[in-house]
Amino acid sequence: MSLDPATVRRIARLARIGIDESDLQALQGELNGILGWIEQLNEVDIDGVEPMVGTGHAALRMRDDMVTDGDARDAVLSNAPDAAGPFYTVPKVVE
Amino acid sequence: MMLTELTIAAAQAGLKRRDFSAVELVGAHVAAIERLNGRLNAFITVTADEAMDAARRADAVLAKGEAAPLTGIPLGIKDLFCTDGVRTTAASRMLEDFVPPYESTVTANLLRDGAVFAGKTNLDEFAMGSANINSAFGAVENPWKRDGDADTVLVPGGSSGGSAAAVAASLVMGATGTDTGGSIRQPASYCGIAGIKPTYGRCSRWGTIAFASSLDQAGPMARTVEDCAILLQSMAGFDPRDSTSVDCPVPDYRAACGRDLKGMKVGIPAEYRVAGMPADIEATWDKGIAWLRDAGCEIVEVSLPYTKYGLATYYIVAPAECSSNLARYDGVRFGRRVPAPSLDEQYEATRRAGFGAEVRRRILMGTYVLSAGYYDAYYLRAQKVRNLIRRDFERAFQQVDVLLTPTAPSPAFAQGEKMDDPVQMYLNDVFTVPASMAGVPAMSVPAGLSANGLPLGLQIIGRSFDEESVLAAASAIERAASFTHRPAIRAEVV
Amino acid sequence: MSYVIEGRTGPWELVVGLEVHAQVISQSKLFSGASASYGGEPNTHVSLVDAGFPGMLPVINRECVAQAIRTGLGLEARINLESRFDRKNYFYADLPTGYQISQFTHPIVGEGAVEIELADGSIRTIGITRLHLEQDAGKSMHDQDPTRSFIDLNRAGVALMEIVSEPDIRTPEEAGAYLRKLRMILRYLGTCDGNMEEGSMRADVNVSVRKAGEPFRTRCEIKNVNSIRYVMQAIEIEAARQVEIWESGGSVDQETRLFDPARGETRSLRSKEDAHDYRYFPDPDLLPLVVEEAWVESLASFLPELPDAKRQRFQTEYGIPRYDAGVLVAEQATADFYETVARGRDPRLAANWVIGDFFAALNRTGRTIQDSPITADGLGGMLDLITDGTINGKIAKEVFEDMLETGESAAAVVERRGLRQVTDTGAIDAAVQSVLAANQDKLAEYRAGKDKLFGFFVGQVMKAMAGKGNPALVNEALKKVL
């Protein structure tokens, strides 16, 4: 499988990473180089093999239902690039 | 002997005896940082004043005879660990001004045990890289020089290159690293120091900026195996805030370093003898085998047939996880924002400006392998191959206690080399990635010099949660190798 | 019961499936220790985990898992002892991490069923495909600032159960009945308060149309409809739109739409139109969720009696009609109230009073069972006075109104106002005599064969006794003299 410019644009859009048209060709070349190299996995027989989930064999630990966190608005907003009062902000979203 | 040449073990004893004060010990390192960091660029942020304050408090504690295991010991902290009130950048423009209001579990454990933080060490941006050239704060210089070549600037390896360089040059006594596919072991090898990636789940990931969640694991880097054991003792431990942290007791790592190896079975995986391996690396590996045999180990040939797919698997799984983990850097709640008229334009501008080329490349790669129509062909297949790799290790560890391999296929290379092709760069991790994929502990220990006078490490890989055997075997190699070489650039050289 | 959309080309059948998002009742959020309670100052119920800070990790809340299991059991569904959490990746202003943790491939609850009853008394079973746990998003506010939207993350990370039905629904009425029934079950279980105004229950409505016997055609998903009435309206309007498209030779695009009740239309959500590619993959921060069979059994053993079972029991145990039983079990509180009233008394009389005068009084005064001045024991006490003959049914209504106003017991009201029923035959005979004397003409007509006038005489006697005469004794006395 090899990426065409339209696919590179589509995944950049999905990842919300702006790319200039001038970057496109180099990026396409690099990504195709990596993809070509990882094609080697196609020679592995994976019939009947389960995908790895996590790294251990342990099951998920559950915590008790108690309020132990929150109520720290200042900390939560302390790094916000453009907070307005108690809110984060984004450019106006029109639905 | 100069204070910067001490091991952590020796410094602990000296502090307790009051041979020197914590202020003197930390002061010597801070002075070294001030003198050499401008050149090595090992630190992104130096916290000299805070370190000296902490040293004074350490002396007060020591005076009362209440020393904790690391009281007064100056360390470097990879700038991927969030530190309360101290800027944490992940070497990214995205987090240039990010000051976390929280302390990572690993660094909190070190602080609990009295450690003094001298600053935040440089790394490849978001830990993505093997040469520490992908840092928004500039490349790190390896303090080592090739024989007879004082000019060529070598890379320290990556991604924990700042930590490795700082420890090698004696700017700090030890440092934290993180290892996703070799980011502790490979720079340790390149810089002639020791470093251990413990079992996945041994050190908490809470508060450490994520690269690839199923692989990321914190670990120590220091000049001796015993010092790594001392640091790991503090860093490790169960953390209920990390669902992948494993609740199992932390053994006495320092004691393990002195363990007798008689009867230990050491596996030599045939598949690591790759075509074109440099002769000096092959020779160092053979020496390691001989040393362990002399120490009473039984050497066993083993096979890890899926090892050769480790790297390709890694370059699917890690980018996939990173593409999702790094989605939170969107310019809304923290970090860089490049304002734009619409939300989507703002996302795209922010993430284009905030991430460097390698990070962007990996996010795009990861986005692609997870996208509709490609998930099965890439991500799902890779996770199946990963299971086969893990089974390789499980099978091998039915026969042997540890595996011995080279850490990296080459010594440190020069800045500018291997940089035009991402795949060439990725190949640096060919020996370290398989253990990461399987989650098992692995350590690099300096074992000799290359033909041109650069350090070469050997890697010991152990069973899950058996860091003790890894430390024991590494200590035996360390003793046999009596590696006393020091880098050209270091604190002691004025 | 068939619902047919008459088009120009003939009749069309409606096909609807619902995805209900039900907010789990819990103290804290699904993966963080921040409060899950509604309201609160903006961004105060937010932890660094909820805001997606670097290095923050999710740890699952056991109670949220328990609530999902209880709900699964209540829907008679399969509980999957092993389930997984996946990341659904997309960028949005109120989604802090850039992904929602959800259960895509391995939900905690599998197939189940909900039985609904329709107005004509018919019963249908709607299949449940699955129930999974996932995180809620935050809230965007668009009208505070000319150029910016404001983000409040109080709700981000609160646990939701997404309950997905099979496309078994064929009429708007069935959709309404299904939602009401689902809400009733959730409330009984105590797993979701079902409060649609506060958004704790929202529905995504999947609508398509087809000719009879055809396979399914393309469906549209109408997002986040927040009342049962709107769901029913949206279905009708969307189905009409689709029929119109098919009949004019077009074809329906699979897309996400929004229901605008003010304009009575659904419209395409263009902002979300591009590239739905959520890149689901297992969340590497979480391990598989494994629940012990024994835990499921213990949760099952503490499950309350659910509405269907309760209605069944009310019919057999209390001998009341199916309809009455259905009304009484609509709310757990109502059913409990009724059972308290009925215990040790005439259950039919109790049902008539609870459904009749009591509900009417609550309606009229805008009160709920919880703050009603007449308690179940109070109403029961009044029924006791009827049964033991202290008051008759007519006086009882008066007593009831008094109790409603004063909150006093029935006995106290009867005492204070002297409403005790008269059973003294002497007094009754006297009243009969005076009524007959005053109505000689009517008496003559009666005796001439106009039997219907018997009722008139009963009424007159009761009136003369200010309503307090024992009706049986009055009848008896009249029969004797007439």
Ligand SMILES: [Mg+2]
């Ligand atoms: Mg939906």
Ligand SMILES: [Zn+2]
């Ligand atoms: Zn959902």
